Amino acid sequence: MDVRRRNNVTVTGPADAPVLVLAHGFGCDQNMWRLVVPALAERYRVVLFDYVGSGGSDLSAWSQERYSSLDGYAQDVTEVCEALDLERAVFVGHSVSAMTGVLAARAAPERIGALVMVAPSPRYIDDEGYRGGFTAEDIDELLASLEANYLGWSSAMAPLIMGNPDRPELGKELTNSFCATDPDIARVFARTTFLSDSRDDLKDVTVPTLVLECAQDVIAPREVGAHVHAAIPSSHLVTLDATGHCPQLSAPEATAQAILGFLESRL
Amino acid sequence: MCRTGGVPEPSGTGDEAAMDAAFTALLEDSxxxxxxxxxxxxxxxxxxxxxxxxxxxxxxxxxxxxxxxxxxxxxxxxxxxxxxxxxxxxxxxxxxxxxxxxxxxxxxxxxxxxxxxxxxxxxxxxxxxxxxxxxxxxxxxASDRRAYEEELLRRRQDAERAHAEAERARAEAEQARRQAETDRERLADALAVLQKSLLPDSLPALPGLETAVYYHTASPDQLGGDFYDLFPIDGDRWAFFLGDVCGKGPQAAALTSLTRYTLRAAAHHDPEPDAALSTLNAVLHERYTAGGDPRYCTCLFGILEPGTDGRTTVRLGSGGHPPALLLRADGRAEFLPTPGGLLVGVLPTAPFATATTALAPGDTLLLYTDGLTEARTGPARDDLYGEEALLAFAAAHAPAAPHAVITALTELLEGFGDGPDDDTALLALGVPAPADPATNDPR
Missing domain, CATH: 3.30.450.20 (PAS domain)
Incomplete structure (x- = not known):
């Protein structure tokens, strides 16, 4: 099995530089990192990939069994690290991928030497003494939203490149599909993401960790960022003056600066 | 729009007044x-x-x-x-x-x-x-459109559910079919074991005698109504029998089993043909006919006594069975008549016809069931092979050793229409002809 092809691995940046592995969350694919990659790749080797089932990955490698738990996604991470023979790489995970990184670092400590958790949440549903921001019914509603857009999905996938002369980096090929997922696969990923509870796994993090949260994030509110920071003694918390769940898109410069600052402080 | 400003049209109809109002409204729509x-x-x-x-x-x-x-x-x-x-x-x-x-x-x-x-x-x-x-x-x-889409989605999910349901039913049917197949195979195996108990695995080797056999069951479950056996009784004497029970299938198999083991036991007690057949008659009558379930068989029972002169004496008894056929070394063929013997098991006591002959080197004795003489040779109901044709066939082949006789008859049966359609048993016993120096060269 060719993991590089399976996970649509792309690598940029100086060959002998320290390695950053950037992992997308639920929703889109590695193109989520497009606006921060240029700044990061000046001084770091940047590895991008798509989880099996997303973006340009090999859909034939997808199985409901494996990708119904976060361990399956963490296995993708460790297998990509093995395929590239990475040692002590910095893993940057967005959203649910922040927790995937925690699991991967525990499974392959020789591969992952530091974590950057972008808008992380170890549990999205409220629990006794814990506010994740959502109820179980809310998550059902999200699944219904996915269903509702299934029929109208093609219009969202259609090439919409026109009127973007100022963003030449958004090549035509990636507008087609970077947030398009097979509906059955998206449903499994959504369930796995939003029904997960990884709070107990946080205590196993021993590597230097940056928790990067947004000031206004409906998916991962500030309380959740504080919870993650408190649960990981080796962590450092940075709150970006940004709105939404995707600071790498809404505030790419600040996001890149925060990541670079963290990397430089520990080198 | 092709109004020319400043040049008023001739005023006139109400239609034009309405158009003017609409145009004014458009101009004023900020x-x-x-x-x-x-x-x-x-x-x-x-x-x-x-x-x-x-x-x-x-x-x-x-x-x-x-x-x-x-x-x-x-x-x-x-x-x-x-x-x-x-x-x-x-x-x-x-x-x-x-x-x-x-x-x-x-x-x-x-x-x-x-x-x-x-x-x-x-x-x-x-x-x-x-x-x-x-x-x-x-x-x-998008209220209306969403309601419509939800209906589409619901229909699609219903269809997917129905499809999954049908798939499951199909899988269950397939499972049931496989189970039935397994059951059928197991039953066929069990029947084959039972059937083996009704016939000798192979004929024993008799000193100074050659034997050959043909056996065919018409029924798909392999339970035939014909039977035969050959076994030693005392010293150098041997007993043999061949017969046909009434009916087919499991009931006939039960009757065959009782017949075979009764004759074997009777032969050890008193091997005289009419004594063995009388014992069988009493047992079958007691077991079936006396109890209101009339069942019977036809049977030839015989004893082989090798003589000192190279000839073997055959003493044969018949209970309602077609006569045995002799193929002599000199090329003649003849029936060994055993007329008047009654079906075995019908009456409480019955007389059985007996006959005696001697087999010289090159002679062969053939016992057969009516599967041979009543084999269908043509499309009509009464196109049957018959005893006369059998005698002529034997005459044409005599002299012939037992294996040659059985081989010739097997080919004959398979040549009839779709092949044998009834149970058929053939047993041939013979004294080998003197060795032909031309073919018995030890080199």
Missing amino acids: AEELYESAPCGYLSTLMDGTIARINATLLNWLGLKREAVVGHRHFVDLLTVGGKLYHETHFAPLLRMQGELRGIALEMKTSHGGRLPVLVSSVIKHGSEGEPLLIRTTVFD
């Missing part, structure tokens, strides 16, 4: 009015989602006051929770990456706690430096 009262919702947000402008149509749909919204609320605040999650994970990233997004299905909350299904299209307005400035969004009421 951009502001077009925006506020458009048949779709309009809003503009800052890049962080803060609502900067919103039209009256959308405010009306949602039951919101402008002053509570503009500058205070974000676009996601208008959405249901599921819509918010979808916005954050799909809508916002797509919009950021593509600069434009069309026809995304979301739901908005109304101030009365209701939900408004909408289709949302957004475009980012960029500044002169290419920097994103704000997001313009149109909102279409």
Whole structure:
């Protein structure tokens, strides 16, 4: 099995530089990192990939069994690290991928030497003494939203490149599909993401960790960022003056600066 | 539009007056009015989602006051929770990456706690430096369309469920079919074991005698109604029998089993043919006919006594069975008549016909069941092979050793129409002809 092809691995940046592995969350694919990659790749080797089932990955490698738990996604991470023979790489995970990184670092400590958790949440549903921001019914509603857009999905996938002369980096090929997922696969990923509870796994993090949260994030509110920071003694918390769940898109410069600052402080 | 300003048309009809009014209304329809009262919702947000402008149509749909919204609320605040999650994970990233997004299905909350299904299209307005400035969004009421789509989706899910159901039923039927197949195979195996108990595995080797046999069951479950056996009784004497029980299938097999083991036991007690057949008659009558279930068999029972002169004496008894056939060394063929013997098991006591002959070297004795003489040779019901044809066939082949006789008859049977359609048993016993020096060369 060719993991590089399976996970649509792309690598940029100086060959002998320290390695950053950037992992997308639920929703889109590695193109989520497009606006921060240029700044990061000046001084770091940047590895991008798509989880099996997303973006340009090999859909034939997808199985409901494996990708119904976060361990399956963490296995993708460790297998990509093995395929590239990475040692002590910095893993940057967005959203649910922040927790995937925690699991991967525990499974392959020789591969992952530091974590950057972008808008992380170890549990999205409220629990006794814990506010994740959502109820179980809310998550059902999200699944219904996915269903509702299934029929109208093609219009969202259609090439919409026109009127973007100022963003030449958004090549035509990636507008087609970077947030398009097979509906059955998206449903499994959504369930796995939003029904997960990884709070107990946080205590196993021993590597230097940056928790990067947004000031206004409906998916991962500030309380959740504080919870993650408190649960990981080796962590450092940075709150970006940004709105939404995707600071790498809404505030790419600040996001890149925060990541670079963290990397430089520990080198 | 081809009015020429300043040159009034001749005034006249009411139609023209209405057109004038409509044209005036169009001229007076300001951009502001077009925006506020458009048949779709309009809003503009800052890049962080803060609502900067919103039209009256959308405010009306949602039951919101402008002053509570503009500058205070974000676009996601208008959405249901599921819509918010979808916005954050799909809508916002797509919009950021593509600069434009069309026809995304979301739901908005109304101030009365209701939900408004909408289709949302957004475009980012960029500044002169290419920097994103704000997001313009149109909102279409999609209540009817969503109801229709949900119906489509529901139908599709119903169809998928029905398909899964049918698939499951098909798998169950396949499982049942496999089970039936397994059961059938097991039953066939059991029947084959039972059937083996009704016949000798192989004929024993008799000193100074040659033997050959043919056996065919017409029934698909392999339970035949014909039987034969050959076994030693005392010293150098041997007993043999061949017969045919009435009926077919398991009942006939039970009768065959009783017949075989009774004759074997009787032969050890008193091997005289009429004594053995009388014992069998008494046993079958007691077991079946006396109990109101008349069953019987026909049977030839014989004893072989090798003599000192190279000849073997055969003493044969018949219970209602077709006569044995002799193929002599000199090329003659003849029946060994045993007339008058009754079916075995019909009456409490019965007389049995006996006959005696001697087999010289080169002679062969053939016992057969009516599967041979009543074999169908043509399409008509009464196109049967018959004893006369059999005698002629034997005469044409004599002299012939037992194996040669059986081989010739097997070919004959297989040549009849679709092959043998009744149970058939053939047993041939013979004294080998003197060795031909030409073919018995030890080299």
